[in-house]
Amino acid sequence: DSITRLARGYNNLQPNRGRIMSGGVESKALMKPKRFFGAARNVEEGGSLTILATALIDTGSRMDEVIFEEFKGTGNMELHLDRALVEKRLYPAIQPLQTATRREDLLYHPDEWERVQVLRKKMAALPPIEAMETLISNLQATKTNAELLLAGLR
Known part of the structure; x- marks a missing residue:
């Protein structure tokens, strides 16, 4: 149910022969969960x-x-x-300022990207719950x- 629990499970199964990281994590225990997580980038035929x-x-x-x-x-x-x-039963229950896509600037037209930045700055000036509301x-x-980006936050 989480990458954390998967890594914990592999850590429990790993014989203590390698380097122990802080927190009691065997360094080799993270190899298989990392390989699984990295599988999204390693698909044959470019899928x-x-x-x-x-x-x-x-x-x-x-x-x-x-x-x-x-x-x-x-x-x-x-x-x-x-x-x-x-x-507060406010959905989606996300932190919009901490939520992001890596290199999302490449997904937008430069004018749209500028408006996204303005929108985020306005939201950052508000308390988190008020920003989401x-x-x-x-x-x-x-x-x-x-239309939202053109209108801005009201």
Whole structure:
């Protein structure tokens, strides 16, 4: 159910012969989970494979933090969930300012990218819950992403 638990499982099965990282993680224990996660980029005939993996953070476990740090930056996209938004029943319960696609500037026309940056700056000036409420109401008031970007946050 998460890349963290997969790595923990491999760590438990790994004989203690290699280098032990902080948190008690055997360095070789992460090889197979990394290979699995990297399979999305290594498809024969140039096909496409999407692997969605979750990571446990803020658990108080040093092992979980080490595993997260080992995988952080290896994906093409990070989606950060927000428990405070869930508690307010505000969906999607994501942290829009921390959620991003790597090199997303290449996905937009330069004018659109500039407007995305303006939108994010406006959201950053608001408290997180208010920022998400504002974004949701603006999304509901517009029919397309382009229309939202042209209108900006209101």
